[in-house]
Amino acid sequence: MATHHKAEGPSLRSLSKRQWMRIVSGVAGVGLVAAAGIATSNIYRHSDVVATDQPTAYSITDDTYAASRGNAREALDGDPTYINVTINGKTRTVLGTDFTDVKSVLDAGDITLEPEDTVTPALTDKVDESTTITIERAGAQMETEETKIPFNTVRKETDSLPKGEEKVETEGEEGIMEKTNLVTRSGDKVVSSNTFASWVKKAPVEKVVLVGTGVAQDTTTTQQDTDSSSDSNASSGSDASQSQSANSSIGTTVPVGDMQQWAHDYLLANGGSEADFTATVYIITHESGWSPTATNPSSGAYGLAQALPGSKMASHGADWATNYQTQLKWFWDYCKGRYGSIQGAYAFWQANHWY
Template identity: 65%
Template sequence: MANHRKKTSISLPSLNKRQWIRIGAVAAALALVATGGIITRSFYASDGRSVAQQVTAYSATDPLTVSRGSARDGVRGMDGDTSYVTVKLDGQSRTVLGTDFTTVKSVLEAGNITLGPNDTVDPALDAEVDESTVITIETADSVLETSEEPIAFNTVRKETSSLPEGTEQVESEGEEGVMETTSLVTRAGDTVISSNVFASYVKKAPVDKVILVGTGSASSGSSSGSSASIGTTVPAGEMQQWAHDYLLANGYTEADFSATVYIINHESGWRVNATNASSGAYGLPQALPGSKMASAGADWATNYQTQLKWFWGYCNSRYGSVQGAYNFWVANHWY
C-alpha cells in the first residue's frame, strides 16, 4: 500500500477541479435523505444468502480518512481512476471503491454486499451512480450484531548490553489485541442462515511480550535498558510461520520478519479478507484498492501468501526495505 494514511496539509486555493468536485460530492452525500426508489431485490440475492467473503478492518491508531494523493500510486490513497460510493446498511456507512462503477448493482458487487429477497435499496439497482450517490439498504430479515475476537500477541527477544551475557529479563508482558466485527446476521430460529461481515477493525492492537537477552559483561549490572534493535519475533500461527520461513529462505532477516509482524498486527490483525469500511483498503497489508495486489497473483483476495509477497515488494519499492517501512510506521502510525 503506498503511503497508507498520509496526513497532507492542503490549502484551499491549491485544490484542483477534481478535488473541489469530490469535496462537494461528500458534502452532498452527507445531506442526502434517502427517499423513493425502494424496490425488492430477490433476483439479485444469492441462493441461501451465501456468506460474503470479505471482512472489514482498519488500524486502531489511524483516523478513518480516504487519502487522495496520487503520489502513492493509488495503493493506500486513491489514484486518478478510482471512484467511491457510500453504502449505508441499516444506518451503518461503508465506502466502496472501484474503477468502473456504473449502477447501484455494480457498487454492491464490488463491495461484495449480498442482498436478501426482502431487503430494500434506494436508489434502484439499475440507477446510475457517481461520487455523490448514497446507497441506502434496509434489511428485512437480518440484524446487525457486533462481536469481538482476540488478536494473538507475539514474543520478541531483544539483545541488550545492559544485562550480563546469558541472563534474561522480561521487559513487558504480552497482551492480546481486540478485533471488533459488525456482521449482518440472518437466523431461522436459533440457526444462523448467513452472516455477512460489514465492518471490522483493530479496536486494540496486540502488545508484544518483550524479553531482554543480555550480551554485556558481568560488570554491566542488571539494569534493564532496552536494545535499539527491532528484535527477534517468535511466529504465532500458520501465516506467521510461513512468512518467517519464506523471508529467511529468500535473503531477508529475523528483523525483517519482526517488522512484518508489527505492521500487519496493527493494520489488519492478520485477517486475510480485512476491508476498511471507510476507505475500502483490503487484506493483510490494507492495500488500497485491494486489486493492486493482483500484480502478485490472481488469488490476491484470498491467499495470504500472495498478499504478503505484494506487501514485501511494496515495502522494498517505497521504503527501501521492510524495516524502512516499519520505522516509518512507528513514527507516523501509517505507511
C-alpha cells in the same frame, strides 16, 4: 509485480467541504458490535476480480478507521470520489475514481448482491457524490463480536546486561479485533453470516525481552582497578554508543500461529532476515490483527495488509481474497517497491502510523 503508487501522488486536500462532510458522515454511520456464524463469507466480495489503479494500503488503527489520512488521502490516481453505501441501516464509504453508475460503485467496493436484495437506485442509474446507495436484505441484521488478538514476544539483544541474563522490558498485552456480520437466522439457527467489517479496535502490545550480551562484571574491586578507572572511562562513550545501537534494534520476534510461522520460514528461505519478519509482524498486527478478511468499514481496505482496494492483490494470485500467503507476498513486494525494504516500511509506519 504489484503496481505501486508514488508517494507524491495526487492529494485529496482539494476536496470540497461538502465532500469531506460526506466522508465524515459515512464513517460516523458505521455501527459496530458482534456475531458468530457458520457459512461466513465476505459481503464485499466480487466474483469478477480485476486489479484497479486505486490507493493501496493504509492503517485502520489509532485514529478511527484512518479515513482521512495516509495512502487513502495521497495515493489516488485521477479525480477521487466518495459514495456512501448503506446496507440494512449501516453505512460504509466506497472510495474510487471514474464512477459511472450504481453497479460501478458496488464493483469497486467488492459488494456482492444476493438474489432477494433490494437496491436503490437501480444498478444502471448514474451516480455522483450526492448519491447514497441503499441495500436492504430481508431477514438479516447486523451483529458484532470482539475477539482477542494474541501478542508476540520480541527478544532484543543489549550489552547493558551481562551475557546470558534476561530482563522483561515490556509486558505483553492482547489486542481486540471487532467484527460485524450481516446475519440471517432461522429461529435460533444461523443460516448465514456475511462480514460487514472487521478491524483492529485495539492493537496488542508486544512483550519485549532484553537479552544480555555484555561481559559479566567482577564484583571484586582493587586499588589497581580504581587507578585504571580513568583509562576505562575513555572507552565508555564508545561502549554506550554500542549499547544504544543494540537497544535500537527491532529485535527477533517469536512466531505465533501458522500464518506467522509460514511468513517467518518463507522470508528466511528467500533472503529475508529476522528483522524483516519482526517488521512484518508489527505492521500486519496493527493493520489487520492477522485476519485475512479484515475489512475497513470506511473504505473497504482489505486483508492482512489492508490493501485498498483488496483487488490490488490479484496481481499475486486469483485467491487474494482468502489466501494469506498470496496477501503476504503482495505485501512484501509493496513494501520493497514503495519503501525500498520491509524495514523501510516499518520505519515509515513507526513515524506516521500508516504506510
